[in-house]
Amino acid sequence: MVRVLTHFVGESSETRGQVTHMLGSDWQVDITELVWDFLKVENPRIARLREGRVLEGMDTGMTSIQVLSPLSDSILAEKAVRVVDDRVTITELGLQLVSGLTLNLQLSTGSNRAISATATTQEVLSNPKQRHC
Structure with missing residues (x-):
């Protein structure tokens, strides 16, 4: 799956070239849905976007995914992609039976802005018509 992430920045009107990160330099926002039509x-x-969302390698080599400007042919963003023909072998496959799932939400004791979430799985078949596949 292809996802497009970006920083939101602003340029100071007083100091040319000085960029300020709106949410902080370590925050990125997923804008994938906004730019699908421009990928x-x-x-x-070498590669193609299948159904506009999944990157699929066609042949070995280098290419790039580009985000094009809707107003011109200029490239707003670009990421290099290398397609290799390395073989992948599955050496182990695991299975976990989940017959039930419980989610518990609690306010954090240290802060009223934080919520602690705990997910618990149940692995026992409790209904008579449930069977192992």
């Missing part, structure tokens, strides 16, 4: 793979012989 392009530079070399479609």
Whole structure:
């Protein structure tokens, strides 16, 4: 899956070239849905976007995914992609039976702004018609 993340920045009107991060330099915002129509793979012989969302390698080599400007042909963002032909082998496959799931939410004792979330799985089949597959 392709996701497009960005920083929100502003440039100072008083000091040219000085950029201020709106949410902080360590925050990125997912803008993927806003730019779907403007995503392009530079070399479609190497990779393509299947259904506009999944990057699929077509042949070995280098290409890039680009976000194009809707107003011109300029490239707003670009990420290099390398497609290799390394073979992948599954050596172990695990299975965990989950017959029930419980989510417990509690306000944190140290802060009224934090919530502690605990997820618990149940692995026992409790109904007579439930069976192992």
